[in-house]
Amino acid sequence: MSVETTDVGMPAPSAPADRGRRRGPWPILRRAAMSLLGPAPVSIGLALVLGGVVIALAGADPITAYRVMGEGALTGPGLVNTFQRAVPLVGMALALAVAFRAGVFNLGGEGQMVLGGLAGTVVALFVPGPGLLVMLLAFAAAVLAGGLWGALSAVLETRLAVPILISSLLLSYPARYFSSYLVRFPLKEKGSSLVATEPVPEAVRIPSLLSESSPLGAAIARALGPENILVRLTSTLDWSLVVVALLIVAVLVFNRRTPAGFEAGITGLNPHFARYAGVRTDRLKVSTMFVSGGIAGLVGIMLVLGSQIRLVDGALIATNYAWTGLLVALLAGSRPLRVAVAGAFFAAIIVGGEAMQRSAGVSAQISQLIQAIVIVLIAIRVQVTWRRRAKSTVREQSDDLGRV
Amino acid sequence: MDEGPGGLRGSPPGPFPVRIAAHEEGDRVAELELRGITKRFPGVLANDQIDISVAKGEIHALMGENGAGKSTLMSILYGLYQPDAGEIWLRGERRRFSSPIEAIDAGLGMVFQAFKLFPSLTVAENVIYREEVTRRGLLDHREANRRVTEIADRYGLAVDPTARVERVPVGVLQRVEILKALYRDAQVLILDEPTAVLTPQEAERLFTILRALADDGRTIIFITHKLKEVMAISDRVTILRDGRAVASLTTRETTAAEITRHMTGRDVELRAWPVTRPAGAPVLTCEGLSATGDDGRVVLDSVDLTVRAGEIVGIAGVAGNGQTELAEVIAGLRTAAGGVVTIAGTEVSRAGVAARRKAGLAYIPEDRHGVGTAPTADATDNLSLGHHRSGPLVRRGVLQRGQMVERARELIARFQIKIAGPGTMVGTLSGGNLQKIVVAREMAYHAPLLIAEQPTRGVDIGAIEFVHQQIAQYRDGGGAVLLISAELSEILNLAQRILVMFEGRVVAELDAATATESELGLFMAGGGTGISAVTTVDGTESEHAR
Amino acid sequence: MFSVELLDSALFASVFRALIPILLAAIGGLICERAGVFNIGLEGLMLSGAFAAVAGSYFSGSAYAGVLSGVVAGVAVSSVLAYGAVTRKGDPIVLAVALNLFAVGITAFLLVAVWDVRGVFQDPRIVGLKTMPIPALSQLPWLGSVLFNLTLVGYVALLVVPVVQLVLFRTAVGLRLRGVGERPLAASSLGVQPGRYQYGAILASGALCGLAGAQLSLGNVVQFAENMTSGRGWIAVVAVMLARAHPVGVLGAALLFGFAEAIGFRLQGNGLPSQLTDAAPYVVTLVALVVARRQFARASTSVAT
Known part of the structure; x- marks a missing residue:
């Protein structure tokens, strides 16, 4: 992840000595090789082995199952599907990573996403106006709803000492049930068998990157053939991909290049130090939770306006993006580019798991199993932690006894 | 409450009989002997072939500056660390302590500088912890309180056994620590910088208690870096410097100057820094x-x-x-x-x-x-926080990472901080160098x-x-x-x-x-309370009553 | 007003139905809290227990064998938490969150693998826990028919409260455990190994959560449903916080949530949409926590003045 540690655009006054000795590509390659032996790849390998054992116990051949999984996730329509899943997954992971980096453990991504989806859908359904404008309004409403729900948790902590960890999780339930109630009763489409709202107007939906009906899309499709992977990707994926990519860049810049991002990072490492240096940590918590919940809400509405077209009862939760996203953020150590990579990887596992279910008869739940095992192993192996502080016990020990 | 004789029961400890030097060297086996103790940490030789011999009933001061190896040595003695080489002999028997509990069972007691007490438990509960008094499987609080009071009274350690430790003043906490050791019948009591949290008067009181314990046949090892205390209380003194025992002296036969010379090889008295001009606004x-x-x-x-x-x-x-x-x-x-x-x-x-x-x-x-x-952030971040709100570290709202590194490099050089580079995590630094990081950052304002x-x-x-x-x-x-x-x-x-x-x-x-x-x-110690007029320097009055 | 009494004992019955799993899990969480481990894995432990209890009962034909396998499953999953958090000094919060998701995954996976069922598994071969009315006492009006007409697990749950209270505050083991939780280094300086007590606490919470799960899937209903704990483990976590880790307080907190769920259930019968009443326990939990924290804050400032 060299991009994150390089001073983008800086004239680099004098190459830091401790980073020096950059001769040729070898150190980079060596570092790449070393990172393959790092805790994350090893844990992933081990998790796949354990997953294989479980598959074998369920009566299937693990080798075949994994082959099906790989093919299902990385070839043809499966690859398209993987990308499609990766977009919201990375979005949710990013939402949580923003919070984790600042030392805030947001467990309420689910509720924030649901409320965002709900608020955005209401705007999309009932606000008249040109499609793009309404879409942006829906986005804004979603960010606001998810963000305020997140910020509420933070206020409960800063004002009333109720931990964010607990309140954010508990607040998810009323958000879920409230949304479910609205979709079942006041907002339900009359005369439909679906428990869902009416579909949002065509004009408000997020368009695909390159529709096959557009002149350019049609031309490319003719040139490459409709089965071409690029054609499939551009016609299936919608502009949410671009939004999430922009979000990654924004978070990256925020983390590295803004005073506020610097403060958030240090607060995650040692909040007492940050407060002592003049950071308003309480305000930071509230704004962090607003941003975190806001991104989650945005992901929610993008799912509705993109692939789902209408708000279906329980559909946002059924995706499990909030919880998988949490695992992704942990695996990535809350760093934006790693979130993208880890998110794509976990999306592939999900899609591959579904392929496995179709042809090998193994439950698709295997993917969640493997993902959870990866995090358990990493937490055991390298003591990954959402707060990047030094362990206080270690400090106590060294202070009392280790003093020479 | 803090002062006064140790309670109603038993006789107050003093006055003591004329002290007989408890160590007529040679004719008796040493109570405790450390032979050739060596301990190496990555990059540091903390203890280097240390020999110490302590007689029964002796108050033995262990002296040295910060970093001389005192705490490491005592941690080894107490079973917290294993020595790389060397032997521990207790009453003529070679011992090996792989955990504090083995040391405790062998009759060693340690009073740490940072107290190891449970704030929400009572004094008595702290004392009896892991050596509980039970009756039919249940804790017998009354009996525990009685035993604690009994020991406290015997040595003038006034405490209320039912008080919660979190509500007890610091000076009393130390007595609780001593009680813990005595309750476990410690024959050798080690105190790590015990006067750091005491007023000079409280320290004097502690010395009285220690003398009573020594007269009772217990052996005291007293870690300190204060010369005055060594001269006031100890029978013998061992001086550590750079991990080695450079001298073992009988206190009566030595002088402060000699000890000082052994400690640093130079004049240890820190300089005073007198003012050159009068204070301003x-x-x-x-x-x-x-x-x-x-x-x-x-x-x-x-x-x-x-x-x-x-x-x-x-x-x-x-x-x-x-x-x-x-x-x-x-x-x-x-x-x-x-x-x-x-x-x-x-x-x-x-x-x-x-x-x-x-x-x-x-x-x-x-x-x-x-x-x-x-501690888990690098030197650059640690030296920049607080300075990051204004130029030159911020330009048009953008953090200047290059400037941050550059400035960190300057401060590291100016304050002679021993660190690999600005990108190194500061949690790995020694106490002195970490402190210099803080000082450098704050001075730079x-x-x-x-x-x-x-x-x-x-x-x-x-x-x-x-x-x-x-x-x-x-x-x-x-x-x-x-x-x-x-x-x-x-x-x-x-x-x-x-x-x-x-x-x-x-x-x-x-x-x-x-x-x-x-x-x-x-x-x-609060001796000035009750005086209405606080004495002032530049005020005309300087009548401070005692 | 037809038969107020009948309605009320029915209400109490559903209060206890809701209360017992939460109480058992919360006592598990309390033991961990006292040992200095913040265990937010109760939800996953309970879910594992619920599944294993159904499986055990199904294959052995005995409800008690089912309960036992629920306990074993809870202990097994909690041993991963104990190893990771104590031996390897991993972050217990990350571990517990991952284990919660693991439990959801593995139970749903096994549901398909063993019975080829998705969602809810019901089968006549699952033997449920019978209630065991205590003669005479269960004939007492009002609470009698509820309090003395519980399953074995229910009685265990109510007994666990005084037992844990006694062990924690009146025995040497309890004293050591509390010490470990408060100052592990002080404990180890006296020869008490904090890790052992923390292991014990986490495994005990696994066993109690296993019991809680068994009560849920063999007592309250006789079936297993994917994610059937639906946040009860989290409510248990809050109960520990609310009660500031006192067993009797935890009982009080569990009662509060039991009432919230039961009253929600009854309102639902009166025509309120279930989506709104289902949210009641979580909202009540949160409100209780807010109120308790405020009360606590006020109490501590009033000491000052």
Whole structure:
């Protein structure tokens, strides 16, 4: 992840000595090789082995199952599907990573996403106006709803000492049930068998990157053939991909290049130090939770306006993006580019798991199993932690006894 | 309550019979003998072939500066570390302690500098922990209290066995620690810097207790870096330097000068840093400052103080009398219940930390690990935080990472910080170097006001000199310094005026040029309370009653 | 007003139905809290227990064998938490969150693998826990028919409260455990190994959560449904916080949530949409926590003045 540690655009006054000795590509390659032996790849390998054992116990051949999984996730329509899943997954992971980096453990991504989806859908359904404008309004409403729900948790902590960890999780339930109630009763489409709202107007939906009906899309499709992977990707994926990519860049810049991002990072490492240096940590918590919940809400509405077209009862939760996203953020150590990579990887596992279910008869739940095992192993192996502080016990020990 | 004889039962401990030197060397097996103890840590040889012999009933001082290897040696003796080489002999028997419990069972007791007590448990529960008194499977609190009181009375360790430890003053906590050891029938008692948290008078009382214990046939090992204490209490003294035992002397037959020479190979007396010019205008003024602690108790009680440009004002006091809270309230980390704070002409009583720093505050906090740094962040980040709000580290709202590294490099060079580079995590640094990170960052503000809280605690002698020099230069450059320290010598060497705090109030103001340690000690123990007129330096009156 | 009494004892019955799993899990969480481990894995432990209890009962034909396998499953999953958090000094919060998701995954996976069922598994071969009315006492009006007409697990749950209270505050083991939780280094300096007590606490919470799960899937209903704990483990976590880790307080907190769920259930019968009443326990939990924290804050400031 060299991009994150390089001073983008800086004239680099004098190459830091401790980073020096950059001769040729070898150190980079060596570092790449070393990172393959790092805790994350090893844990992933081990998790796949354990997953294989479980598959074998369920009566299937693990080798075949994994082959099906790989093919299902990385070839043809499966690859398209993987990308499609990766977009919201990375979005949710990013939402949580923003919070984790600042030392805030947001467990309420689910509720924030649901409320965002709900608020955005209401705007999309009932606000008249040109499609793009309404879409942006829906986005804004979603960010606001998810963000305020997140910020509420933070206020409960800063004002009333109720931990964010607990309140954010508990607040998810009323958000879920409230949304479910609205979709079942006041907002339900009359005369439909679906428990869902009416579909949002065509004009408000997020368009695909390159529709096959557009002149350019049609031309490319003719040139490459409709089965071409690029054609499939551009016609299936919608502009949410671009939004999430922009979000990654924004978070990256925020983390590295803004005073506020610097403060958030240090607060995650040692909040007492940050407060002592003049950071308003309480305000930071509230704004962090607003941003975190806001991104989650945005992901929610993008799912509705993109692939789902209408708000279906329980559909946002059924995706499990909030919880998988949490695992992704942990695996990535809350760093934006790693979130993208880890998110794509976990999306592939999900899609591959579904392929496995179709042809090998193994439950698709295997993917969640493997993902959870990866995090358990990493937490055991390298003591990954959402707060990047030094362990206080270690400090106590060294202070009392280790003093020479 | 703290003072007075040890209770109704039994006879008070003193006066003691004429002390017979308990160690007629040679004709008896040593109570405790360490032979060739060696311990290596990555990059440091903490203990190098240390030999020490202690006779039964002896008070043996273990002396040395910070970093000389005292704590490591005692941790080895207590089973917390395993030596790389060397032997421990107890009463003529070779012993090996792989855990503290084995050491305890062998009759060793340790009183750590940082007390190892359970705040929510009672004194008696702390004492009996893991050696519980039970009846039919249940704890017998009454019997436990009785036994604790009995031991306490025998040695004049006045405590209330039913009091919760979190509600007990520091001086009493130490007695609880001693009780823990005695309850386990420790024959050899090790005390690590026991006077650090005591007033000189309380220390005197501790010595009385220790003498009583020695007369009872127990052996005391007393770790300290204070020469005066060695001369006052010990029978023999072993001096450690750079991990080696450089001398073992009989106290009666030696002199302070000789010990000093062994300790450092040079004059250990820290220099004083006298003022060169008179103080200027007030930079910090506090009027009627009050605050409550985390548990709701009053920790600051209408404190008034002024620090002028070009002067160092020292705050003396036993730990826990409001000094930490005073610094926190001035820095804006703790909300004041009342009072006015002005920094360099700006009233900041209700302002946040950032506003106070902007008004002209720099602050070296007591806890460099927990507050003064982020140990898992690199030196660049640690040296930049706080300076990152304005140029040159920020330009048009964009953080200048290159500038941050550059500036960190400069500060590392200027403050002679031993670190691989600006990209190194600071949590790996030694105490002295970590402290220099904090000092470097705070000095770099060139702020009119500096609060320095325990600026040299737990750092080596070289770093102490360096930090003192920096603080003195800061003052000579026109800075106002509020120096809070538990080391009276530090305050006497650096400060021009000394305020003594007791139970959240400033109980005395003294001129550093004429103040003595015993005078300070009296005020630190609350001896100055009840006197209406606080003595002032530049005031005409100087009648402080005793 | 037809038969107020009948309605009320029915209400109490559903209060206890809701209360017992939460109480058992919360006592498990309390033991961990006292040992200095913040265990937010109760939800996953309970879910594992619920599944294993159904499986055990299904294959052995005995409800008690089912309960036993629920306990074994709870202990097994908690041993991963104990190893990771104590031996390897991993972050217990990350571990517990991952284990919660693991439990959801593995139970749903096994549901398909063993019975080829998705969602809810019901089968006549699952033997449920019978209530065991205590003669005479269960004939007492009002609470009698509820309090003395519980399953074995229910009685265990109510007994666990005084037992844990006694062990924690009146025995040497309890004293050591509390010490470990408060100052592990002080404990180890006296020869008490904090890790052992923390292991014990986490495994005990696994066993108690296993019991809680068994009560849920063999007592309250006789079936297993994917994610059937639906946040009860989290409510248990809050109960520990609310009660500040006192067993009797935890009982009080569990009662509060039991009432919230039962009253929600009854309102639902009166025509309120279930989506709104289902949210009741979580909202009540949160409100209780807010109120308790405020009360606590006020109490501590009033000491000052």
